[in-house]
Amino acid sequence: MLDAMPQPPCAAFLGYExxxxxxxxxxxxxxxxxGGQMLNPRGGVQGGYLTAMLDDxxxxxxxxxxxxxxxxxxxxxxxxxxxSAGVERLICEAELVHMTKSTAFTRATLYNEAGEKLAFAxxxxxxxxxxxx
Numbered sequence: 001m002l003d004a005m006p007q008p009p010c011a012a013f014l015g016y017e018x019x020x021x022x023x024x025x026x027x028x029x030x031x032x033x034x035g036g037q038m039l040n041p042r043g044g045v046q047g048g049y050l051t052a053m054l055d056d057x058x059x060x061x062x063x064x065x066x067x068x069x070x071x072x073x074x075x076x077x078x079x080x081x082x083x084s085a086g087v088e089r090l091i092c093e094a095e096l097v098h099m100t101k102s103t104a105f106t107r108a109t110l111y112n113e114a115g116e117k118l119a120f121a122x123x124x125x126x127x128x129x130x131x132x133x
Contacts, residue, residue, distance in 0.1 A: 002060060005068075011056050014049065019091070021064055026096040028061040034087050044084030047119075050110060051079045054121040057092040058106040062125065065096055072104050072125030079121040089113050102127050 002018050015033025022028070032053045040046040055077055062072045094108040104127055110119040 002064065005063075010052065011060075014053055014056060016056055016060075018060075021061070023065065026065060028057065028064060028094045030057040030060065030092045030094065032056075032090045032092065034085050034090055036087055039087070042084070044086060047079070047081055050081065050085060050090075050119045051077060051121060053090065053092055054079060054094075054108045054110055054119060055123065057094040057108050058121070058123050059125065061094040061096060061106065062099070062104050062127070063130065065099075066127075066130075068130055070104075070127045071130045072106075072123075072127055074123055074125050075103075076124045077121055078123075079119055081119045083112075083116055083118050085110070085112060085118045090118070097122075099127075 017031040019029035019031050034045045038045045038049045059072045062070060091111045092108050094106060097105040097107055104125045107122045109117060111117055
């Protein structure tokens with residue numbers, strides 16, 4: 001599904017890479033590449049970039065699970081940070097919690113490749129027909 005769509009520049013900047021989808025469980029795994037241009041003064045990936053990664057994973061999951069019919073627009077994202085991320089490959093696991101005709105409720109967790117939990121987010125998104133997005 002995502003191969004048929006052009007990758008947005010923000011996803012390319014974050015190093016977005018589709019990993020897998022489980023339609024029955026309503027989950028998706030995505031990888032990102034933390035880069036040097038994302039680092040804060042303490043040497044970790046700045047939290048806004050981590051939130052953007054979580055957002056991209058949750059949003060693209062909605063597109064995939066609706067077979068490209070719907071596109072989400074974030075209404076609210078709440079992110080919690082647990083550990084610093086460096087210039088490394090990061091794995092995001094996103095889950096669709098509930099979806100109506102107009103709203104999607106999602107959550108996602110971001111890990112480093114060692115399996116350390118770095119951040120967690122919940123999101124509410126308004127749904128649009130993809131052709132209108």
